[in-house]
Amino acid sequence: MAVLLLxxxxxxxxxxxxxxxxxxxxxxxxxxxxxxxxxxxxxVQTDHAMLHVMSGAAKTIGYMGYKAYATTKKGASFHVGLxxxxxxxxxxxxxxxxxxxxxxxxxxxxxxxxxxxPEASEAGLFGTGKQAxxxxxxxxxxxxxRHVHVYSPNEEHRRQFAREMVEVCGCEIEPVPRPELAAxxxxxxxxxxxxxxxxxxxxxxxEGTHMNVIGSNFLAKAEVDAVAVRRCESIVVDxxxxxxxxxxxxxxxxxxxxxxxxxxxxxxxxxxxxxxxRAHPQDVTMFKSLGIALEDVAVAAKVFQKAQSAGVGRxxxx
Numbered sequence: 001m002a003v004l005l006l007x008x009x010x011x012x013x014x015x016x017x018x019x020x021x022x023x024x025x026x027x028x029x030x031x032x033x034x035x036x037x038x039x040x041x042x043x044v045q046t047d048h049a050m051l052h053v054m055s056g057a058a059k060t061i062g063y064m065g066y067k068a069y070a071t072t073k074k075g076a077s078f079h080v081g082l083x084x085x086x087x088x089x090x091x092x093x094x095x096x097x098x099x100x101x102x103x104x105x106x107x108x109x110x111x112x113x114x115x116x117x118p119e120a121s122e123a124g125l126f127g128t129g130k131q132a133x134x135x136x137x138x139x140x141x142x143x144x145x146r147h148v149h150v151y152s153p154n155e156e157h158r159r160q161f162a163r164e165m166v167e168v169c170g171c172e173i174e175p176v177p178r179p180e181l182a183a184x185x186x187x188x189x190x191x192x193x194x195x196x197x198x199x200x201x202x203x204x205x206x207e208g209t210h211m212n213v214i215g216s217n218f219l220a221k222a223e224v225d226a227v228a229v230r231r232c233e234s235i236v237v238d239x240x241x242x243x244x245x246x247x248x249x250x251x252x253x254x255x256x257x258x259x260x261x262x263x264x265x266x267x268x269x270x271x272x273x274x275x276x277x278r279a280h281p282q283d284v285t286m287f288k289s290l291g292i293a294l295e296d297v298a299v300a301a302k303v304f305q306k307a308q309s310a311g312v313g314r315x316x317x318x
Contacts, residue, residue, distance in 0.1 A: 202227030
């Protein structure tokens, strides 16, 4: 049995944001139509490292798979295992640090497409790391963003981010010295940080704002405060099952009873029209991204197919 190995360099050769946007939208639609299955992230740990594993399958994609990664204080190592959906044969092993960044950005891009106001042009961004880059790139693919305010506690990081991303996104990117400046009077606000405590106050958010909240996937972490959650007319996640386990951003609002799980819907259900992402222009809306295996598998399947056509990667006998 031949298996295709794709390293990070191989993935970067074939993966584009447009490809990921299409793959994520398609698989979330299948999820809503009950044509796909997602297993939430499970974790085990030693004194020094933590292993995270999640899996998913979709009938008409043709593949099923898992994403696994280990994290330590020094960093993380990611890969996706892709299996043929009919034969069960292992098809590919794919390093997936960059793949994960792009698929997370794509999920927010899809949410922005369905939830942000069509005329949205002003964006604010909290964070300047790898995830922040693909978040902004995806949002700029689905809305005509003219101006971005970016905040990070480190002045040099936010200045460097602005210099690097202005050409990628084709809009003006301005580093700002105070966090509220990345939220006030914005059509779209993105939080892509590693903070354990809220970086975004709901008091800074204007009417009509859409938020993409992507940094936390632990119940003990939150990037936005309860005020931001309470202000939302529409709250959407990529998986409610996973959100119950990981969405620390909702915890305070749920405990105080200002929101209930029945108020929260899945993005796929918005895509197929069962729920609306935005009912009125003045509504505040939120997409809380957890990062689910179905998204990884869908993007990995596209990467695998494109790599085969392009002759990228290395085949081994398994």
